[in-house]
Amino acid sequence: MRFLGIDLGTASLKLAIVDEDGHERAFASAAYAVTTPHPGWAETPVDAWWNALRDAAARLPANECEAVGAIGFSGQMHGVVIADENNRALRPAMLWPDTRALDLLDAWGSPQPNPVAPGMAGPLLRWLAVNEPAVMSKTRWALQPKDWLRTALGGEVCTDPSDACATALAAPSGVWDDALIAEIGLRREWFAPLAPSYAAAGTLNADAAKLLGLRAGIVLAVGAGDTACAALGSxxxxxxxxxxxxxxxxxxxxxxxxxxxxxxxxxxxxxxxxxxxxxxxxxxxxxxxxxxxxxxxxxxxxxxxxxxxxxxxxxxxxxxxxxxxxxxxxxxxxxxxxxxxxxxxxxxxxxxxxxxxxxxxxxxxxxxxxxxxxxxxxxxxxxxxxxxxxxxxxxxxxxxxxxxxxxxxxxCPNAATRGAAILGGIAVGHWHAVDLAALAPxxxxxxxxxxxxxxxxxxxxxxxxxxxxxxxx
Structure with a gap:
């Protein structure tokens, strides 16, 4: 069996297939631009991610793709994708280098369990609530980048503690802070339920399988933020x-x-x-x-x-x-x-x-x-x-x-992607926590x-x- 890791980065998407022993067998990537429509903004249309996924997958060897039995996800942290009930993005994704919410950090006060930066999901969502209310009125989900991508591939709507705790809207444990969310004028129902990074969260649908050159029904792991995945992969x-x-x-x-x-x-x-x-x-x-x-x-x-x-x-x-x-x-x-x-x-x-x-x-x-x-x-x-x-x-x-x-x-040249693939392997029971030390490169x-x-x-x-x-x- 093989395991596919997908790393949705700030400027490129990376794919790696690892084998049963955790060794990388194939790798491909595709780049995209971060757009700056106004000074201090940092955005990427989700179509750019989708196209990069298609292009990178086309470069993977067919024989390795045929053996893939699970997929894990790694994603750039802090940013946010605003989506409707069908997971259709309502505007370009907002990314961690974005500083437009710099003047809206007062709601968090001091001290905080974790430092709050303007490019985190919380401040960005507060900016959207003030400046783009028409978009927010249509919003069903406020998702982290890797969670939007997994859902688009057929996975369940959820997020993991490693991403949730970096939104400035949750405790360090990843549990959503309902009081803070309400205080800054956001809706609690926008935020996905929590699941472990290594949990199974749906399967690859037929359209996504065709796009990736994989078989439908492959298990999708929840995944984690890129730093957490890089630590695991390293x-x-x-x-x-x-x-x-x-x-x-x-x-x-x-x-x-x-x-x-x-x-x-x-x-x-x-x-x-x-x-x-x-x-x-x-x-x-x-x-x-x-x-x-x-x-x-x-x-x-x-x-x-x-x-x-x-x-x-x-x-x-x-x-x-x-x-x-x-x-x-x-x-x-x-x-x-x-x-x-x-x-x-x-x-x-x-x-x-x-x-x-x-x-x-x-x-x-x-x-x-x-x-x-x-x-x-x-x-x-x-x-x-x-x-x-x-x-x-x-x-x-x-x-x-x-x-x-x-x-x-x-x-390990692609640590975050490898870490994502390992999460896929854990999701289907191929590896367990006791195996991680032996998997270290x-x-x-x-x-x-x-x-x-x-x-x-x-x-x-x-x-x-x-x-x-x-x-x-």
Whole structure:
């Protein structure tokens, strides 16, 4: 038997088929654009997701598709799809980078069990209730992205704790907060019932089976948020296991057997299994480095890496990477970035090097918040490493030095998609919780921290400059 994982990401949809031992046998993906019809908006029409699913499925080997016996789902977190009683989307999906609801966060007050960001489903739905009442009058369901997709394929209408707890409308356990939902003017009946991420939730219908080149009747697992799926796919299953992902943003995830205490600037979410995870979520990793590469006129990444790591580090030049605000640990959506300390003799290599260090220091700020507040299980001296933005060995070494942690590259290029497939296998009884440790992919030590006093001085300067300039944002 084979298991298909579907990962509905922000900019692309990924498919992976894994075998009975959890090994990837086939992979395909298709990209789509995030649209910005107005400054600060981030949307995608659901038709783009559907077309990407069709295109990616067409690239999978037919013989592997014939053996698929279950499908699991991973999805970008926080966003929302507004749908009618037939699961027809009433407007484009609203996504996590969206900031239009920034002025509507007052309803949540402080402190909250989890930090509230404008791109979460709660604030976005509040914005819709105020600004698009005609759409909301037709609404039957307010679904997370992966839940809309599963339902469109024939699955039951439901969601899982890992996604629900990240909407700003539920307790950390994922249970809907009925009082808060009513207080901000939303309807409780819009929100799907809860089910475990690994539960069966319907079967693939005939139309969807034809679209995917699969047989009808395949079991559909509920699925989980992409961070929870990436942790599962990367082999995090024990208390204190930690993962660093670097993509457009960055996440540091630390598993916990018990519910983590509430800490300002950090998230405590449900995992794809019956565990929890502590997370520091940094918005400005790949997105900041890509912007810098463009500003400095590098045509490709190899030349940018070469210039940056050939340049001697500058004790004067510091780059604050907060080009789109920041979540962990600062929770400052107004934060902005740039270089400080530039002189006439500095080169673009100096500036690119400072950008890499600035991003590494931003990740360190999130990790320090975990280390300082999350208990003995979060000492975090080793991080599993995933994400396409962490391949270059010089960048990995800088990360290890800045984070003061060993980095182990996970032998799993598509962790969230693999995690989704594993949920499908659990839904049909092929795997159980006791099997998860044995399913963990291998990991190779790729970088260890070196005592670097000069880097420590530059890190201290970075923190000082952010704190002194925060009042300007």
């Amino acid at each position: 082999g995090l299953c024990s208390d204190g296991d930690a993962l660093l992902t670097t993509g457009s943003g960055g996440q540091i995830v630390v598993m916990s057997t018990d519910v983590p205490e509430s800490v300002i600037g950090l998230h405590a979410y449900r995992a794809a299994t019956d565990q929890w995870y502590r997370m520091a979520a940094m918005q400005n990793v790949g997105v900041a480095l890509e912007a810098v590469r463009g500003w400095l006129g590098y045509d490709n990444w190899p030349s940018a890496y070469e210039d940056a790591f050939s340049a001697a580090p500058s004790a004067r030049v510091t780059f604050l990477p907060y080009l789109s605000g920041e979540r962990s640990p600062w929770m400052n959506p107004s934060a902005r970035g740039g270089w400080l300390g530039l002189g006439l003799g500095d080169t673009r290599g100096t500036m690119m090097r400072a950008a890499f260090e600035g991003v590494a220091f931003a990740l360190r700020a999130g990790l320090d918040a975990i280390r300082g507040n999350a208990g003995p299980s979060a000492a975090v001296r080793t991080l599993r490493l995933a994400g396409g933005g962490s391949i270059d060995p010089r960048w990995r070494e800088l990360l290890a030095d800045a984070l003061n942690a060993d980095l182990q590259a996970v032998d 291998s990991a190779t030590l790729v970088a260890s921290p070196n005592a670097n006093a000069d880097l420590a001085v530059r890190h201290a300067r970075f923190i000082d400059l952010y704190q002194r300039n925060a009042s300007w944002f």
